[in-house]
Amino acid sequence: MVIGLLLLFNFLGQQFFFRLDLTEEKRYTMSDATKALLQNLKQPVTVTVYLDGDFPPAFRRLQQSVRETLNEMQVYGGSNLHYVFIDPSAAGTEKARNEYYETLLKKGLRPTNLGANENGKRVEKIIFPWATVEAGGKQQQVLLLRGNQAAPSDVRLNQSIEGLEYELASAIRKLSPGQRKRIGVIEGHGELSNLEAGDLIGSLGQFYDVFRVNLAASRPQDLRTLSALIVAKPATAYTEPEKFKLDQFITQGGNALLFMDAMRVNLDSASRGGMLAFPLQLGLDDLLFKYGVRVNPDLILDLNSGVIPLVTGTEGDKPKVEPMPWQFYPLINNYSPHPITRNLDAVYTKFISSLDTVKATGIRKTPLMFTSRYTRVLPAPVPVNLNDARLPPDQKLYTSKFNPVGYLLEGQFRSLYANRTEPGTTRFQPETSPQARPAKVLVISDGDFVRNEVDPKTGRPMRLGFDRLASTEFANRELVLNAVDYMLDESGLITVRGKQITLRPLDKLRVAEQRSQWQLLNLAAPLVLLGLFGAVRAWRRKRRYASF
Numbered sequence: 001m002v003i004g005l006l007l008l009f010n011f012l013g014q015q016f017f018f019r020l021d022l023t024e025e026k027r028y029t030m031s032d033a034t035k036a037l038l039q040n041l042k043q044p045v046t047v048t049v050y051l052d053g054d055f056p057p058a059f060r061r062l063q064q065s066v067r068e069t070l071n072e073m074q075v076y077g078g079s080n081l082h083y084v085f086i087d088p089s090a091a092g093t094e095k096a097r098n099e100y101y102e103t104l105l106k107k108g109l110r111p112t113n114l115g116a117n118e119n120g121k122r123v124e125k126i127i128f129p130w131a132t133v134e135a136g137g138k139q140q141q142v143l144l145l146r147g148n149q150a151a152p153s154d155v156r157l158n159q160s161i162e163g164l165e166y167e168l169a170s171a172i173r174k175l176s177p178g179q180r181k182r183i184g185v186i187e188g189h190g191e192l193s194n195l196e197a198g199d200l201i202g203s204l205g206q207f208y209d210v211f212r213v214n215l216a217a218s219r220p221q222d223l224r225t226l227s228a229l230i231v232a233k234p235a236t237a238y239t240e241p242e243k244f245k246l247d248q249f250i251t252q253g254g255n256a257l258l259f260m261d262a263m264r265v266n267l268d269s270a271s272r273g274g275m276l277a278f279p280l281q282l283g284l285d286d287l288l289f290k291y292g293v294r295v296n297p298d299l300i301l302d303l304n305s306g307v308i309p310l311v312t313g314t315e316g317d318k319p320k321v322e323p324m325p326w327q328f329y330p331l332i333n334n335y336s337p338h339p340i341t342r343n344l345d346a347v348y349t350k351f352i353s354s355l356d357t358v359k360a361t362g363i364r365k366t367p368l369m370f371t372s373r374y375t376r377v378l379p380a381p382v383p384v385n386l387n388d389a390r391l392p393p394d395q396k397l398y399t400s401k402f403n404p405v406g407y408l409l410e411g412q413f414r415s416l417y418a419n420r421t422e423p424g425t426t427r428f429q430p431e432t433s434p435q436a437r438p439a440k441v442l443v444i445s446d447g448d449f450v451r452n453e454v455d456p457k458t459g460r461p462m463r464l465g466f467d468r469l470a471s472t473e474f475a476n477r478e479l480v481l482n483a484v485d486y487m488l489d490e491s492g493l494i495t496v497r498g499k500q501i502t503l504r505p506l507d508k509l510r511v512a513e514q515r516s517q518w519q520l521l522n523l524a525a526p527l528v529l530l531g532l533f534g535a536v537r538a539w540r541r542k543r544r545y546a547s548f
Helices: 002-015 032-039 057-080 094-106 153-162 164-175 198-205 240-251 267-271 285-291 386-390 476-488 493-498 508-513 515-546
Strands: 045-049 081-085 112-118 121-127 130-135 138-143 182-187 209-214 228-232 255-259 275-279 293-295 298-302 305-315 318-332 355-357 363-370 375-379 382-384 404-411 439-444
Touching (some): 032 057, 032 164, 032 493, 045 164, 057 081, 057 164, 164 493, 198 209, 240 255, 240 439, 267 386, 476 493, 508 515
Parallel strands (some): 045 081, 255 439, 298 318
Antiparallel strands (some): 130 138, 305 318, 363 404
């Protein structure tokens, strides 16, 4: 009967596929979007993970989670998905190991020196928390260790584990053959040049077709071929016909990302005795007000800020330049739990303004980014003087907190020109267009948010979010890519970023205090139980055989 039941269960297991996830947060359950992606793979995909080797327990948890995620993916990907783990430190000699490290560095895989506390001791290890996804002769690098760098190491590891499914599935999707969507970057109003927005355009160009678009020269039907438009730091006003084309694009289902300044600031004037920053008239205020958001004419100062180079003295006959905190450059590290910003590292802003929302029927408004709890908001006109960076800030003035500086608007937008004539013509616009479609609009009140620095030696654009003074790379690039994925991803894969795994750590103080007791219990209890079992067994044998 036992053999027959085993054969029956094996037969049923081969005929019907099922998996049970008994964890509370369903950590081992793939999303429907991931399942559909893996089940419809058109070509073999190979994932190479550089996380093999002997790790401390904290790092081993990340390693094991990557393996479990790939195991689960292989269930749905079948023979089209393969993965292999490699230990970069496994080379026999130090020379061979260094040469392999150099090979990985040339691929753009940067090592991480991550520390953890194990048994009261500080443990550090150089690891390569990367994976390479290959398909169809193309490669996509995947950073496995993400999360907020300001968080404790265990929290950051947990954030990285939460994002594993999305990072790996997103890389596979980007390598899968399919029709590439088109994105337009608006020009003609002093927006960022191709060099200043080079990293943004190049990053988007890996997965989308990116074009420069001049609204004055474009026809409305030309914009319909685009899936999204990007407004990157305009300096001059939009005309009414241009604004009408932008309005029609959004109300008819086109997505838009607006990175715009509310105030005009000239750093050259600020370094020569100071200046007054006045509102920047771009002509888009009424359009955004209609959509449900207002960019306020002010500037935000934040004690959690970046730095600016200042001459603080001389060294011999040369000026001494030091980086000084500059409250006009807030570092944003407070986010809403939205898939665009979940587990995101800090982003870098310059001369950012506050945002307010206004009533807009049918529009869902989600604040994505907030300043710190030590913030000061200065209304226009705002005095800006670089010499103020030499002075310690008066913390009593920083009484504002958690001001929203980025909003995501979603829904069916009503046209600003409804029941009006089209600018420059006599054509009347109806209350509701028959071509109206839901859309998404991202508004961030900082035009420099998508501006990359330029390498002075090579003249090439540096990575978006990299700050040379602090030698730190912020998450500006990742936020923009997440936002574009959220807007254009019809499969819903971006929602996987909302996956949450709850940390259930032990009480470290009780562990330290009761360590000896639990060790003694674990060592002695099995021996005591074994001794009792032997004594009872001997007594029973003696009693049984003594009756003869």
